[in-house]
Amino acid sequence: MTIYDIACKAGVSTATVSRVLNHTGRVSEESRRKVEEVIAREGFIPNAFAHSLTTKRSHTIGMICPVISDANHAYPVAELTGQLRENGFEVLLISTGSYTESKRAGFASLINHQAEAAVVIGCSEDEQEAEDFRYAAARLPVFIVNGRVEGENIYSILCDEEAGACGMVKRLADMGRRQILYLYDSDTYSGHCKRRGYEEGMRRYTGEEPFTVRIVGEETSSFFQTKETVSRLLAGRPFDAVLSADDSLAIGAAKALREAGRDPVPMIGFNNTVLGRCATPELSSFDIDMKQLCRLTVRTLLDVLQGQTAPSCLKLEGKLVERASLLDFES
Amino acid sequence: MTIYDIACKAGVSTATVSRVLNHTGRVSEESRRKVEEVIAREGFIPNAFAHSLTTKRSHTIGMICPVISDANHAYPVAELTGQLRENGFEVLLISTGSYTESKRAGFASLINHQAEAAVVIGCSEDEQEAEDFRYAAARLPVFIVNGRVEGENIYSILCDEEAGACGMVKRLADMGRRQILYLYDSDTYSGHCKRRGYEEGMRRYTGEEPFTVRIVGEETSSFFQTKETVSRLLAGRPFDAVLSADDSLAIGAAKALREAGRDPVPMIGFNNTVLGRCATPELSSFDIDMKQLCRLTVRTLLDVLQGQTAPSCLKLEGKLVERASLLDFES
DNA sequence: TTGAAAGCGATACCAC
């Protein structure tokens, strides 16, 4: 069923049907009624491809997200998808299997499918990836949520996690802790920022050598791995507090301490996930306010698509949410 | 840049370029080389819309998922998206904001965008929704992951959660528990199955009246709500075990007991999420093997798209994963 | 207000 069939049955031309469909141009009340009636009766749904082919607008936004099943990614995907839809856009989702996989093919798909823009959840810090971004940006605007790549037509919307991590170290130092262990797993841009912040904080507030440990294992729920790793750590260099790049790691560490019969130490995670609330004691966590990041991303995207200029980098502050994992140590 | 430009620069016709692009028909080695060279040099990416318009194949699968940020949904979205991509399909994602929102508009979008099939994560049990499914199924095959709707061109792939829930009650009854509290939140098809299973189990194995409590609150992380609700419950009808429709609820219940200074009781959750592992004690949970469900969904989808017949309903068994929340009570 | 017709970018049949 095409616009042509509708035109015949309604006794008008395809041009008129098109006008009715798009609420464009002037159509007599009578024609409109007739056409709408036929469309409803036949349950006609126009072909968006043919539409896009002529209008050169796809109303489609491409979204690239490594490992959506990671709750930290699922949330922005949900939030962005919903908001974009409210603004009349469909979302073409590309889930690269891992954090390290090249985004090149994904970008090519999006371009092939005429996406009007690409939204990417997070990014790495390596040059290869930056090139993929620039390759894509040559053909459509690219928006990075919680990541940063510099370049023409690339917009980064992120939280200042470096300052955040640095502040967390200060918070722990203010509690008298000096030997702060830093746990991390992924090697993303965001990960690097946090780590730099931690190192800076150690330098400024404790004067101790940084003590960072990378958890290697499956990419999601690496907290099983953490428990094991931290258990081994207990025999080595001592630590009196833990800062971790993600809630799950901190929870794994807490479990390791408990199982080893050690006293708990103050702990802070990142991303303020529901995991932290499930844990006992409830975990303090740095909240990067992803909701706000998403809002700003959509706003920036809409602006850019309307030809307005927008800042190429938007950096927000996050805040620490304090719970038992810290408060228990305040006397 | 179009196929026409490429044809000119390569000194061949558009037909030849098309052949090279699609690896179809015969093309002389020389022409192929020439065309490929120009395509690479110009960084040409063909317009998928124009392609689809003529071939009548979009290579796009629509996915409807309420509340992706719910980890139980994020996982299948990730899994399916990855697998479909491996099979040459793009995914058009529609995230309806809530479990109750009508899927009608979503289906219409998918049809409008020429999706070749629709995959839906979960479903409700009401007739209105079933009609939306049938409306969509009249135009494209519809696949439901962990949900069930009967109808032509609708395929359901699910776990037998009714039997699962019933078995969990038996497990608890075998431990000598009779007053088993059932917690649930959402009113989905899957939710109804579990509840029926619980009620059946109570009848068969305990002879007690079912004791079900619905947790009302935000749609995600309803475990805050649970803690509160269960705290109030402690003053009323006594219970000596908890079965819950989702891990988060059970965790909330465990916290409520602990905070009230009550003795713990055996608890079982559903979906075997990472939340259960974060909790203390670690939560036992019924695993519906979502990975396998996703695999079967993709396989069924591919079969149907190739014109082969496929069973309209595939029901798998799940299994209980026992952890401390049960094992601590085995003497 | 309406309709005829020329595209949009690719495919595919049919001659050559």
Add this chain to the structure above:
DNA sequence: GTGGTATCGCTTTCAA
């Protein structure tokens, strides 16, 4: 092997 051309479904001048 190759190229001309009709075609896919819809939009958009341009005349009437």
